[in-house]
Amino acid sequence: MTKALEIPSYSEWNLFTRQTRPLMIAGPCSAETEEQLFKTASLLKNNGIEVLRAGIWKPRTRPNCFEGVGVKGLPWLQNIQRELGMKISTEVANAHHVETALKYGMDMLWIGARSTANPFAVQEIADSLKGVDIPVLVKNPVNPDIELWIGAFERLYLCGITKLGAIHRGFSSYNSTRYRNMPQWQIPIELKRRIKNLPLFCDPSHISGHREYIQEISQKAMDLGFDGLIIESHVNPDCALSDASQQITPDQLNQILTHLVIREEHPNNSNNTLIMEELREKIDTLDNTIMEALTNRMKIIEEIGMYKKQNNITILQPDRWEKILTRVLEEARKNNLSEELVERVFKAIHQASIDRQTDIMNE
Template sequence: MAAIQLDLLKVSEWGIFSDTKKPLIIAGPCSAESEQQLFETARALKSNGVNVLRAGIWKPRTRPNCFEGVGADGLGWMRRVQRELGMKTSTEVANVKHVYEALKAGVDLLWIGARTTANPFAMQEIADALKGTDIPVLVKNPVNPDVELWIGALERLNMAGLKKIGVIHRGFSTYTKAKYRNIPQWQIPIEIKRRHKDILMICDPSHISGKREYIQEVSQQAMDLGFDGLIVESHICPEIALSDAAQQVTPSSLSEILSHLVIRNVETEDVEYKENIDELRARIDELDNELLQILSDRMKVSAEIGKYKKQNNITILQPGRWDKILEKVFQKGKQNGLSEEFLEKVFKAIHQASIDRQTEIMNE
């Protein structure tokens, strides 16, 4: 299928962010729990320079009998924040009813959660409900690392006429034990940016981290990769939050986190930097050419092995041989400062390509 180029407006034309310098900050509680809780959090955030409030009104929970949000009543509390504090407001919508309620209440920005992004039927219904509006919409990545599913959600909104579209990277679910609640897999949002270089890209360090103590480091990783901003869960008293208590920070803690962020430049006019970086990139290009030739030679040898296996009726997979390869690679890699995690990913891909080629030969 031919790639679709998204027709998007620049962030400066969105009319929601008063300051389009990086990083853009959207912050507020995971859930609006009471009018007092929401307003006090918003007021504290406003005093710390945050101008866009986020709050969950409807909370899709994994299991029933959990706090699932206050519903439409919370939209009235958000209107008060708009009126009295002059802040913009944003919330998550998961179905057409949510869209209509949020639009009716004058919410300034919508975002679509990971579970909804993963459902093309739900995305199409939301896109249809938003036709004729120009409200900004941010789309979280689907639960699983599926680039095409994520891009498909963006395309549905764009084809419905929406041009103020951005993405939120909140990491991906994993069944394995990991440091973070959702593993970042930064290469996925990087691929989105490669295809659509002008799209607004926001990081959600709260959902990636799962714990407030990791929010600083995840936020810095996002800044190092050139993300445009952050959407952070902030609660006036996180310890008693009704949802995601462990990953929320107080407004003052958020201010402290933001004050320590190092913001990188995309480019520089420094002549010495440009000369040095061009020289290093030229060397990278040379090494890439060498790698391609080596990989080509290796695949040719794998093909020859496949022919001998076929002639002698031997199975393609030889687990003992694969274990020995990895063991040797890890040992040599350690001597050269290469991590086992990196080497395993690279050589697994090479091994799988060799198996695929030998499978073709077996079935010729």
């Protein structure tokens, strides 16, 4: 196991003028023309955006789609860096991308979801970044695999890259959903628990897939304490050559940011701190009660498992399980609890009970 990653917060990157939350990274999905990119960047700059993002190489799911302008777009970014004083960033998918992007003075790079899912690609990128001291952000892999995501950070860290950050862009799902990608917020939350100081950014554009959801997803990220947002913004989104439906104009982005409520991680005065501590003590007491109840329930499950083994009775009892589920969901409704929450909890308990009885049966 790799030792704990000692990663500085983004305020310690010493790269940006504004160190308060949220750090905003914005720009078009793809750099399409020099005029399009510069005009978008100018409007973003006027609205206080400090970091420009633009795709130069675009990995597309199917061929014959717009896959980016390639290297010729890098001087366009460099000109914006020089003329407007913005920081510039782009996505890299291999060592060649890294080397070429660095030649044009990128201030920040990010690794896309498809690349994160490929340890060979991540290792190649990590090796090519040795000795480079710029922030590198890593998008979550396409599928909800937190170990794969953490592995990407470890590969980069072992090559000496410490200015690391995560981009949560949601996870692909076979089923059609409201969003393009399922948020599954519990995964970035667990990532933050496992890598303590890791700066966490949200990509509402890719989670939503539709511009009308960007506001609510951005607010959710702020409510959860994310450090920043990376949002796709285009001077004329409806005419964009890639991902048109999820891009917004710089003015629309400004409206979203104006209405964002920024939450603080800790209470801002001693009285609020005391109130929080008292409420958390109550939570801790209830958690202990839950743990005691689970322990006692599992002891009874073991007795039931022994009885079933001695009397050659099947572990799964569908009628009994149906009665339990019906009863607890009815209780959830009476107590104004989320039925979805209660169902998930009791399904997990039921599965643990089956697993324990299976062990007893086969001892």
